[in-house]
Amino acid sequence: MDRRQALSEGKGYMRITLVPFQGVDSQVVEWLMEDLVSRGVDVRHCAPLPLPDAADPLRGQYRAGPLLEVARGTDGDHVLGITDRDLYTDGLNFVFGVAEMPGKAVVFSTHRLAFGAGRERLRERLLKEVQHELGHTLGLPHCPEPRCVMHFSNSLDDTDHKEADLCARCRRRLSPEGRRLVGTSWKER
Numbered sequence: 673m674d675r676r677q678a679l680s681e682g683k684g685y686m687r688i689t690l691v692p693f694q695g696v697d698s699q700v701v702e703w704l705m706e707d708l709v710s711r712g713v714d715v716r717h718c719a720p721l722p723l724p725d726a727a728d729p730l731r732g733q734y735r736a737g738p739l740l741e742v743a744r745g746t747d748g749d750h751v752l753g754i755t756d757r758d759l760y761t762d763g764l765n766f767v768f769g770v771a772e773m774p775g776k777a778v779v780f781s782t783h784r785l786a787f788g789a790g791r792e793r794l795r796e797r798l799l800k801e802v803q804h805e806l807g808h809t810l811g812l813p814h815c816p817e818p819r820c821v822m823h824f825s826n827s828l829d830d831t832d833h834k835e836a837d838l839c840a841r842c843r844r845r846l847s848p849e850g851r852r853l854v855g856t857s858w859k860e861r
């Protein structure tokens with residue numbers, strides 16, 4: 673059965689697998705499970721995995737690439753790796769997350785999302801970050817609309833200013849299959 677057929681039968685559509693790396697607060701995984709399920713996403717999670725050898729002791733950070741590789745090698749249509757370590761990639765001081773675009777794998781960090789945040793603010797930021805990276809896996813580039821979840825976050829202020837939703841233009845760019853994946857509550861505007 674191909675994916676389109678599975679969609680039309682209303683079952684077995686794309687799965688999201690959450691892959692926490694060791695050290696991630698289990699509360700973070702629970703929040704994401706709840707928030708993604710309530711948005712109509714078929715989501716599951718696996719037990720915490722050991723961190724790959726990606727630490728840079730001089731920077732006190734982890735290279736995002738090896739963690740992304742672990743996510744890519746994990747079963748699931750879309751696999752979201754989660755770490756509490758501060759991530760970077762070549763040429764950037766830090767990244768909130770990285771994603772294959774398009775592709776299946778994402779890795780993102782809770783490290784900076786927690787700065788200055790109470791529980792509710794952290795939960796909001798997590799959902800925005802996940803939706804942003806998931807949008808990349810579906811082929812969406814960055815969006816110039818500052819309120820759109822696909823807007824590039826240079827800082828947490830940018831993240832807090834965004835809504836946890838796609839703007840109308842980004843939504844139209846997604847295939848019907850992609851719209852289904854991101855859930856029915858990604859409002860039509």
Ligand SMILES: [Zn+2]
Nearest residue numbers: 804808814824
């Ligand atoms: Zn991005």
Ligand SMILES: [Zn+2]
Nearest residue numbers: 815820839842
């Ligand atoms: Zn947009």
